[in-house]
Amino acid sequence: MATSLVGLSTxxxxxxxxxxxxxxxxxTVLVGVILVAARLLRLGSLVENISHxxxxxxxxxxxxxxxxxxxxxxxxxxxxxxxHGFVPELRAAARALSDVDGTTVVLSLVSLAVLVGLNRAWPxxxxxxxxxxxxxxxxxxxxxxxxxxxxxxxxxxxxPSVVLxxxxxxxxxxxxxxxxxxxxxxxxxxxxxEVRNRKDPRIDPDQELLAVGAASLVGGFTAVIPGAGGFSQxxxxxxxxxxxxxxxxxxxxxxxxVAMFLAPVLDHMPEATLGAVVLVATLGLVDxxxxxxxxxxxxxxxxxxxxxxxxxxLSGLLAGVxxxxxxxxxxVLRDLxxxxxxxxxxxxxxxxxxxxxxxxxxxxxxxxxxxxAGSPEHPDRPLVLRLRSMLYTANVRPTLxxxxxxxxxxxxxxxxxxxxxxxxxxxxxxxxxxxxDDELAANGCRLMLTExxxxxxxxLRSSDWFREVEQQGRxxxxxxxxxGPRPGAGTTDAPPPTRPSDEPPSGRDVPPAPAGPRAGE
Numbered sequence: 001m002a003t004s005l006v007g008l009s010t011x012x013x014x015x016x017x018x019x020x021x022x023x024x025x026x027x028t029v030l031v032g033v034i035l036v037a038a039r040l041l042r043l044g045s046l047v048e049n050i051s052h053x054x055x056x057x058x059x060x061x062x063x064x065x066x067x068x069x070x071x072x073x074x075x076x077x078x079x080x081x082x083x084h085g086f087v088p089e090l091r092a093a094a095r096a097l098s099d100v101d102g103t104t105v106v107l108s109l110v111s112l113a114v115l116v117g118l119n120r121a122w123p124x125x126x127x128x129x130x131x132x133x134x135x136x137x138x139x140x141x142x143x144x145x146x147x148x149x150x151x152x153x154x155x156x157x158x159x160p161s162v163v164l165x166x167x168x169x170x171x172x173x174x175x176x177x178x179x180x181x182x183x184x185x186x187x188x189x190x191x192x193x194e195v196r197n198r199k200d201p202r203i204d205p206d207q208e209l210l211a212v213g214a215a216s217l218v219g220g221f222t223a224v225i226p227g228a229g230g231f232s233q234x235x236x237x238x239x240x241x242x243x244x245x246x247x248x249x250x251x252x253x254x255x256x257x258v259a260m261f262l263a264p265v266l267d268h269m270p271e272a273t274l275g276a277v278v279l280v281a282t283l284g285l286v287d288x289x290x291x292x293x294x295x296x297x298x299x300x301x302x303x304x305x306x307x308x309x310x311x312x313x314l315s316g317l318l319a320g321v322x323x324x325x326x327x328x329x330x331x332v333l334r335d336l337x338x339x340x341x342x343x344x345x346x347x348x349x350x351x352x353x354x355x356x357x358x359x360x361x362x363x364x365x366x367x368x369x370x371x372x373a374g375s376p377e378h379p380d381r382p383l384v385l386r387l388r389s390m391l392y393t394a395n396v397r398p399t400l401x402x403x404x405x406x407x408x409x410x411x412x413x414x415x416x417x418x419x420x421x422x423x424x425x426x427x428x429x430x431x432x433x434x435x436x437d438d439e440l441a442a443n444g445c446r447l448m449l450t451e452x453x454x455x456x457x458x459x460l461r462s463s464d465w466f467r468e469v470e471q472q473g474r475x476x477x478x479x480x481x482x483x484g485p486r487p488g489a490g491t492t493d494a495p496p497p498t499r500p501s502d503e504p505p506s507g508r509d510v511p512p513a514p515a516g517p518r519a520g521e
Contacts, residue, residue: 017153021223023173026165030177031226032217035185035209044185044205053301054324055186056290057308058179061320063285064313065089066278072096073275076104076148086313103147104272111135111276119280128277135273136265150271157263159256160222175316180226181213182321188212188229300331336394339402344384344418344479351384351479382448382483383412387421391429400436407445415440416482420451425459434465448474450482 038044065086071093077100111131118127138144145151185208192203215227294301304327312320343354385403407415437447449469452460457475460466469475476482 021163022166023169024225025163025220025223026167026169027173027177027180028216028220028224028226029165030170030173030220031181031184032213032215032220034178034181035213036217038181038185039206039209039213042206044207044209050182050186050321050325051301051304051328053294053304054308054321054328055183056287056294057305057324058183058312058320059285059287060291060305060309061086061312062183063282064309066282067286068093070275070279070282073150073271074105074108074279075099076101076108076150076272085316101148103144104149104270107135107138107144107149107270108272108276111273112280115276115280128281131277132269132273135270136268139268139270144270151267152269152271152274155263155266158260160224160259162221163223165220175319179316179321184212184216184226184228185209192229298331304328304331333394336392337398338395339399340388340391340395340421341385341399341403341406342388343406344386346384346483353386381412382414382416383407383410384416384418384479384483386418389421390424391422391432393426393428396429396432400432404436404439407440408443412445414446414448416448416450416479418451418479419449419456420453422456423453425456430460430463430465434463437465437469446474448476448482450476450479 068086069089069092072095075096077096111134114131114134115127118125118130139149139151185205188208188211189203189205192208212227212229216224219227291302291305294305304324307327308320308324311323344351345354383406385406387399391399403415403417440447447469452475461470466475
């Protein structure tokens, strides 16, 4: 629905009927080219990552823009008033207030009342079809055209002819084509996943790109509207028992029959009736419940939706999509920038997360945490920290800064860093870890690494720093190996591994702490 409305509103001011048909053909071919090119570049998963908040804002801006564009038709303005975008459409609607036809206004109000009333009282009835039929009957037998009610442009009967795109329209139509391509793909993916049976194969985004793009690319030469999946037609097909693509073939055959034999009947449709149907449909795209639902998860998603809506209204749909994507990227980078480290302590059931201090809060002094490493009761207990997730360029520095603050607060002589969450590492992360190791050594603390996945060890060995740490015995398989035997386990405590006697001294070496009680004692 959204793609069709955007397409029709884009070509609405293209001129006479022939010019609009050429513009529609160009627009649809452009959409097909963009989608097929995205498939060749394997951008399916990338485009699919456009956030729900961005899509909500796009639909809202589309709904408001197209809805405002229907006002002149509902008022019966005799002068042809067209705009391109929300603000021009709003100006055209304001100018239409000085050219109002009373009969058209009455027809518009009746059509809107019937549409809203049937949708609320009997939602299963085809309200748009009933309103369109009523408008055609009023035009054919009620004499409303003699009272100033305008009819839609004549609809050509028969099979569509081949229409060649016009290259001169490409610069003007390209932004709308890009927005329609994104919306068509996202809508098709959403519908496919919604109606997919659990036993059906998984949805392939790149295959969807090819299917929707090929349909638009081929259909554009007969001036069809850009294709996309739709919840309403899919729901109707499912209720009818559709299980294969045969239903699409049957639907296409029926559409050809309607075009060949019912086109003269549709010529009697009043513009006000069509405008009322489009207005109700487009306002449905502005779903206040979706905006409200975004606030329950993250207020930043609401701002993304609102910003996308405003930019789409003021600067166009493509600019709205770009604004939504950039804001989503900002939120992702902000989340990645948060420290990803937590303190562990040994309890009766094994290792548990210790007191969790919210990000940005001051780290409590070691004496305020019962049994903390470096506290007077346990002066030589190692501090155990675990990485909650991967380290990236965005989060490695704040993560290591937090780890350093925790180490200084605990006055720990040994820091054990559990790295099981890491399965990939970049050179930037390795450089930051090396600097972190140097800073700990300067503060009299020894860094030990543990629980490193085997695949990551091979990658880390390309670093001179890691090979040096490994040779010094500061890379161990498990936490128990790093911390030492627990009291009561039938063994005595042992100091952490030290550098082999034949290894030359290193600036990062810190004399091992004397053997003493361990964590959890």
